[in-house]
Amino acid sequence: MELIKIYKHHLTKRTPLYIIAFVFLLSSEILNVIPPKIIGNIIDDIEKHQLTYPGLFQGVLPLFGIALLHYIVIYIWSSSLFGGEFYIQKVLRKSLFSRTINYLPLKNKHSGNVMTLMNTDISTIGVAYGFGILSFMSTVIGFAVVLFTMSTFVSWKLTLASLAPMPFIIYFVKKLGDATHKKTVDFQSRESALNSELSVFVEGIRLIRIYGLEQVYLKKIHKANRRWKEAGIHFNKTAELYHPMVTTLLRTSYAIAIGYGAYLISRGELTIGQLIAFTMYINLLNWPVTAFGDFINLFQQGNASASRFNRELSTPPTKKQDQVIKSVDSIEFENFNLVIDGKNRLENINVKINKGEIIAIVGKTGSGKSSLLQYLAGEVKGGAGKALLSNVPIENLSQKELSAVVSFCPQHPANLSKNILENIKLANPKATEDEVSKVLTISSLNEELRNSNLTVNSVIGGNGKNLSGGQHQKLSLARAILKKCDLLLLDDVFSSMDAENALSIFTNLLKERKGTTTIFATNNLEQAAVADRIFVLINGEIVESGSHQSLIEEGNWYAKHYNKSKQLTLLGYEERR
Template sequence: MKRIFKYVCNYKALVIIPSIAMTLAILLDMFNPYLQKAITDKVFIGGNQQLLWPILWGFIGITISRAILGYAKEYLFDVLSAKISIDIKKDLFDHIQSLPFGYFDNMNTGELMSRIGEDVDNVWKSISFGVRLFIENMIYFITASLILLFLDWRLTLICLVAMPPIAILALKFEKKIGESYSKLSDQGVILNTAAQENISGVRLVKAFAREKYEIMKFLRLNQENYNLSMEQNKIMATYFPPIEFLTNVSILLLVVLGGVFVMGDTMSIGTLVAFSGYIWMLVWPMRMLGWLTNIIAQANASAEKIMNIMDIEPEIKNNETPISLPEIKGDIEFKNVSFKYKDEYVLKNINMKIKAGSTVALMGTTGSGKSSIINLIGRYYEATDGSVLVDGHNVKDIDLKDLRSKIAVVSQDTFLFSASIEENIYFGKEASSLEEIKEACKLSCADEFIEALDGKYNTVIGERGIGLSGGQKQRLSIARALIRESSILILDDATSALDMETEYKLLKNLNDRHKNATTFIIAHRISAVKNADQIVYIENGRVAESGTHEELLESKGKYYEIYREQFKNFDALTSNKEVV
């Protein structure tokens, strides 16, 4: 929580003004028991009726003033906590955005959503209620104790006997409840993840008729969540009653011994009435101590989990003096590049030289390292050995924003936002006109199906493009990349869902553009790569062969084998025609 309070320091006015209002309200409240003493001893018992109305007006003035100060205190503290919540969420989200691909390979969405949502809200609740009430009650306790000592030190010390055991119980409670909240928070992440994955994958669940299995799995996780909640409740049930009992002991001692002192004429009835009012200013903080400890412990557990994420240093970031490249031509070179992922080499000694504006096709079996190669260009992952050069500069030296702003990527996993088609394509380049969007869709052959939709470019598509076919989603993703007009275009298996005719038209459109980007095409079909300037076949993380379509066919290597496999029916048909 110490680091969370750094956010509080950013809003000094929102701390000082409500704190002053809170302190004034407490000080005014301290007059109420004294006025009760005065009205009892001097008006009702002493018979001084002239003091009745001044005392009553004093009560009214204190009540109205406390109401105004209380409103200012509550409102401004809520504004403070809301602003801090916004700042924490912004900083946490910004930090998550700065983390590399590798971090998300091992992190599930449900956990991050819990940290940004539930855990930040716990911190908000702590600042808005917990910490503020804790400080308020401490002021009440200390001030009331001093006044009680002034009124009658004997009775005060007797009533305070129960306070140290309450403090000891509160400390023990805070430790145990903190551990419980940490476990419950982790289980909440698991539960949220299961729900998120099942809702996102509901079509798969239904397709395989696995509803019952998923329901039972969720019930087991929910039962574990219930068990941890019950464990937490047992801790509260163990500590709250003793705290309640000890605070009641203080009241009992006050009534019994105060009555004895009044009967012995060592204390006035008015003083006992005032004492009763002040003693509640001690009792209520003690009674609330368990509840406040509960809130603060919950916030502590949440703050720790938030800061665990904030403490993760981005592995990939700009060096101290990055090279600014507002314009990038697209010359790319791999020099003895190797890449290790999870302690295993995925790429080994890759050497390639690609001229700006040329098209390079990468082929190979699944898991051979094709996607890893292109991920190193934009530093989405960092090369373990060797260097990747863009326009003669090592990508590690280029400003990340400049580098990535000149790269457009269409990944294997097509992702579309739950928004209109226009907004999805606009994501590729800010301030794009509708004409630019239409031109990009024409190049990607997406205009064919968009014009057939009722809402055309204003058609809202579902989450991840639900409602569109695989080919339609791929074409929209390609349009989003094309509108970027980048120097480097990466198509990672981006045409796998297209029919061969549409694929041919799309690739032809790319080749016919006036300004060609350096284009990388990862594909498994010969038809998608045969017109590339350079075709590279990757096998077990190494370059097995490289050349043009004709050169690779002549060498009769791996590429030739794939060609024969994909066109064997055509060859057989040709042979039969020749025989006839």
């Protein structure tokens, strides 16, 4: 049972509270069965003309005491029980959020699925451990206490006769429980699909408007919304079948009790007061029987959600390295291969990079440049062969450990919907004003701000939608520099800037980071020329490596493309003149 797995992992410490809730719920049910007995005795005294004022007072006064005591008992069991509902939701959300951030590769995450897990599924699990457990306890305790009282203090014959509809209730509840589970799984999958469509729509709203795709995406959302609605209606139709059935069968029990009870009275085996008390006991059975159905429904829904939650967290966490990486002294690959989504991205990589080197990675689009940098940054796994960072296997390092020594500026930077300053200081929240000002200068973002209507306090919108491509990259570059890590990885971060401005920024960046390691992927071969060494990647393999001068002398891929790039640059200068 998936819910039991969650209990073992997260709720065992609350077992004493559940025991307290059970004890006081038992006390509550015992208090419930006392008033019908007292009322039945009073009615018998009335029928026999034996009721006196002192007798009436002695019969009614305990009812007030029971009402007050009942209030206290209910408060204790409810506060002990329902705290677990909110506790488990807090724990599961924390666990899922932590696992998503620290361990699971982002590429494997579907935002709609995560949103559904965070909200709907975890809430459903919480209700199962709150109201669901209450329903279970009420069913067990309520049935036991009421049936014992009915058969012992009234009539066991009448009790057996009145319980004739119960087998039908159990049968229908089992059938409805199975159907509810299936409908719950379908409803949750539809909700995930709807959330995914909404996420894509909101994140890409600018692009959708630019290309006039509003109607296309609205149709997709309407379709997902309609499927979600239909699944929800089918689920509710199934879940709501239970209560009318229970009401009908309990009414049948009332009819049996009244009819057979009248017969027993005529035979002198039952008094009128006992029959009235018995009908009150049947009324008390209404809650345990209803709770039984609620328990089955909530259990099936909770188990379906728990199954989705456990499956999401079933991937083993990345193995943690006992040794803490304090600096990047060397990077080494030997016979290294990288497979992502079943495709070979890198093959037979053999290089060693020393501290302080400036390394350029060039090559055709799709040759594996970004994959190599993403692997070094810990964004992807799946490497085979030797891959060492300061003589420690990269595969054994968590994202957190890598992030402490590696600063990565991706090709398509992401920013939060905050102001520019807050986005820059994500890399170092304690950075001083002078430190921020320095990285703004190095990245040339300060010039962008002066030439526009933006300031460091300007909110950039969702994922930087209020920034141009160049401003986006400069902000990301400023953040990466502010982090001050031993290893800086730049993935074609100057692609949205003009060549002259990009070269100026890059030169200032290298001066600032003198003595530390910088690896950058670029399609600008003139920019690559300033590197200590250049790696040429073609189809995932390094086909050339060396200094700019040595590669020019070899006259292969790099030399040919560099000369073409140089000619195009000179031609551009001539046209501008």
